[in-house]
Amino acid sequence: EKEKHFLWSNVFYNDVIRVKMRKEKEMKDSMESALNNDEFSVYLQPKVSLENGNVVGAEALVRWIRPNKEMIYPDEFIPLFEKTGFIIKLDLYVFEKVCQTLRKWIDENRYIIPISVNLSRNHLHFKDFLKEYKKIQEQYRIPSEYIELEITETVVFENLQILKGVIDEIHAMGYRCSMDDFGSGYSSLNVLKEIPVDILKIDRIFFNCEQTDRGDKIIQSVIGLAKKLTIDTVAEGVETIPQVEQLKEMACDIVQGYVFDKPMPISDFESKYKDNPKLF
Numbered sequence: 583e584k585e586k587h588f589l590w591s592n593v594f595y596n597d598v599i600r601v602k603m604r605k606e607k608e609m610k611d612s613m614e615s616a617l618n619n620d621e622f623s624v625y626l627q628p629k630v631s632l633e634n635g636n637v638v639g640a641e642a643l644v645r646w647i648r649p650n651k652e653m654i655y656p657d658e659f660i661p662l663f664e665k666t667g668f669i670i671k672l673d674l675y676v677f678e679k680v681c682q683t684l685r686k687w688i689d690e691n692r693y694i695i696p697i698s699v700n701l702s703r704n705h706l707h708f709k710d711f712l713k714e715y716k717k718i719q720e721q722y723r724i725p726s727e728y729i730e731l732e733i734t735e736t737v738v739f740e741n742l743q744i745l746k747g748v749i750d751e752i753h754a755m756g757y758r759c760s761m762d763d764f765g766s767g768y769s770s771l772n773v774l775k776e777i778p779v780d781i782l783k784i785d786r787i788f789f790n791c792e793q794t795d796r797g798d799k800i801i802q803s804v805i806g807l808a809k810k811l812t813i814d815t816v817a818e819g820v821e822t823i824p825q826v827e828q829l830k831e832m833a834c835d836i837v838q839g840y841v842f843d844k845p846m847p848i849s850d851f852e853s854k855y856k857d858n859p860k861l862f
């Protein structure tokens with residue numbers, strides 16, 4: 583009986599793998615044409631200041647919307663795009679959309695907030711990749727203070743020396759730089775010591791799981807530590823009002839999470855927030 587179960591689960595497992603591989607191949611075959619056909623869409627999620635309740639920023643998050651309207655989330659395609667190298671193109675595309683949006687806000691004389699974009703680990707292998715960013719920024723004439731780059735903590739371990747140089751360059755360009763997914767990787771404290779980031783994004787794992795007294799103390803300490811280093815803190819993936827209140831008490835600076843809004847298309851974000859940034 584046990585053996586039978588094992589066999590069946592094995593067949594099932596192989597099916598799962600096969601479906602996954604077919605899907606990967608489909609994505610790989612169509613990614614280039616998808617980019618040309620505008621199938622990648624930039625969504626924005628607000629960041630809310632706990633000091634005054636204002637929307638003080640937004641993060642750009644990419645979605646792949648297939649011609650049949652199926653939406654694919656980044657967790658499904660980013661690993662593949664990193665493997666193939668296509669992520670470099672996609673990140674630049676997202677950055678260009680963000681610059682376009684900021685230019686529109688500036689031209690329309692609207693309330694302007696900085697937008698952050700995620701930077702794949704792949705970029706770090708190319709020495710001059712930031713020149714491409716600079717070129718796009720200049721093309722759209724965007725003041726540097728409206729641009730923020732997010733680098734995930736998990737890259738640091740492999741590339742500490744390279745990353746140090748990149749952060750210096752980012753600062754020389756006048757952009758702000760945040761450490762994404764802080765606390766989910768290996769080397770959190772060493773990162774803080776070596777890498778002078780401006781913003782710390784506390785990983786959503788701290789807020790998704792059951793919150794414990796022990797966990798709360800860790801969050802409180804991370805916020806305190808950041809404060810000592812004059813680094814701003816953003817709590818990511820916050821879903822409930824009690825969490826917001828608690829973070830406010832802990833003197834966390836900014837909250838980003840479903841409690842306020844999910845990521846949404848740029849046009850929705852514009853009609854909802856741009857002239858009315860106050861959330862609570």
Ligand code: C2E
Nearest residue numbers: 643644655656657676700701702819820821838839840841
């Ligand atoms: P991330 O940069 O850490 O982005 C935050 C993720 O948390 C987003 O997932 C966002 O939708 C999700 N999130 C926000 N608030 C909540 C909440 O209250 N609850 C829960 N459960 N989730 C919340 P998303 O959009 O699926 O993106 C996943 C990851 O994919 C991002 O994590 C980022 O690492 C990567 N990514 C997204 N867009 C890009 C891009 O343009 N370029 C690159 N290189 N990576 C990207």
Ligand code: MG
Nearest residue numbers: 641700732762
């Ligand atoms: Mg991010």
Ligand code: MG
Nearest residue numbers: 762763783818
């Ligand atoms: Mg994150």
Ligand code: MG
Nearest residue numbers: 700734762763
């Ligand atoms: Mg992430």
